[in-house]
Amino acid sequence: MAAVLTRDIVKKFGEVPAVNGISLTVPDGEFMVLLGPSGCGKTTFLRIICGLERQTSGDLMIGGDLVNDIPPRARGVAMMFQSYGLYPHFTVRNNIAFPLKTQSVARAEIDKKVAWASQLLGIGHLLDRRPRQLSGGERQRVALARALVREPTVLLLDEPLSNLDAKLRASARLEIKQFQQRVGITTIYVTHDQVEAMGMGDRIAVIDYGQVRQVGTPTEIYDDPADRFVATFVGTPPMNIVAKNGGYLGFRPENFLPKEMMGDEACSEFKFRVDRSEYLGSERIVYGAMEGFDPKQVITAKLPPAHVADEWIRPGEWHSFAVRNSALRNFDKDGNRASRH
């Protein structure tokens, strides 16, 4: 196991920087999620860590050693790819054994380790099949077994769940997380799916345009976004941001509630015109506009349906809504957090 430390990593393809100075520390045993929209450079950054790409500048340290010029196979990292990258002409057994064969591990030792890895992931019965005979979930486990069989110091996962259907994804998420906790391996997980990021990460690094916008626990990212990008990228629906006094005011839809639902806490009141309302079972999303702000800007409110009846909220009506002051977030004119509560 090892910590990963990057210092000012830059990667340019021609003139275009894909990674634009990322400095990140991932302590030993941490589950770090790199979250960002597609094309933000997170996968490139992961490929630099495993050595498939050479950074244009900056330093990369794994387990305290500078590994800038060390080839992938000697870095002790394992990577699992988006489409798994299983070798189609090998059986599952040979797929898992391949990383050991390249290291000239003894035959008996290979058998032992393949048995260990396949048992760990519950794929012992699949060893003699070929990848095309496996389901998506099984392929994913084979890829994970192949990544782990070498007992790497760092595990890199590049959107490993994007090829699974929604139901399988939920169980695979849990499986990977539990597995990581059991093995305790330092893990860097790339995704554009905030549910995966929030649900799995010990910490999340939000990346945009090749730069880290914020690093923090899921709670920090969600409750105290460092800037407008993080605020609007994380959360469904995203945080409402309105222009106010030359800066911006932000609040989460679930904190934007009818005045009557507020307790005694200090809160700010707004007049809210309802335009449209969606009932989603566990919640009701209401879209509308606020008096005194840009009327074209859509403001969303997420209401608990148990408290708000259908006939109470109708399109065209004006209602009194409020946000607790503790839930208000202020951003300056550049979109950075102005003040923290």
Added chain:
Amino acid sequence: MVAIAESVPKPASRFRFILDRRDVLGSFMVAPAILYVLLLVGVPFLMAVYYSLSAYTIYDPSWSFVGLANFEDILEDPMFRQTLYNTFIFTFGSQFLGLILGKFGALVLLRPFPGRKFVRALVILPWAVPVALATVAWQWMFDSLYSVINWSFIAMGLITREQAPNWLGTADLAMFSVIVVNAWRFFPFAIVIFLAGITAIPQDVLDAATVDGAGFWRRNYQIIMPMILPIVAIGLIFGIVFTFTDLSIVFLMTMGGPVGATSVLGFAGFQTGITSGDVSHGAAISLFMLPVLLVVVIFMLRFIRRRDI
């Protein structure tokens, strides 16, 4: 009250929608190709089989049946056995050389370098140039007096004028020369096949191999080669079939010489059957290609089916 006229169902013609049926339309579309093959391949083939069992010559066009006598005759002829042997050497030698050149060419062309598109277009030339034209150029390069290859070796001081090889006049060198020319013609095709195969391999698989610790050679021989084997096998089938039946290069370069050292089945069949007019023996010689090609094709197709991935 509105009377609704009873619509009399018009008896639909059974053939009205006949072309909407997949099976009918399918056979309709494939019929020209089948007819073509039957008339222009099947009939001549059956004629060749019959010729080979008869005593037909252009001087005595009798269709008298002689059984396998023609085959006995040619098998007793050491010249024919030499030709059969030559055909295998020529075919597999040039395919082997062509595949190696193709593999390396493909690896070179996969890397980006300035002028790559131009080189890619240029590489196709050996394939596109008419065989007669290209062979004449090669004939000059292998000429006993004016060979530019010998001239270069002499200029580099590797050999003297007296040691200069007579490429087309020595048995082994002549075979080597026709193999080189055929490999030169085949290798652009091999490059295309290899390029198609290699670019079809998902990048994730190659990256995974790199991270798993496979170096250049291991990636090439344990990952890339097995994965592109089916498509290379298809290319090889074509190469073998075309080369085994080819007579143009031998005909243009050596006329089977010296002393039959480069004679191949196609050439020998043509010489005996057409030039000399001994149609029955010529047909028998040519029919020797059939079992070999049949075995090659069956073997390759089975091989592909067994390891489809």
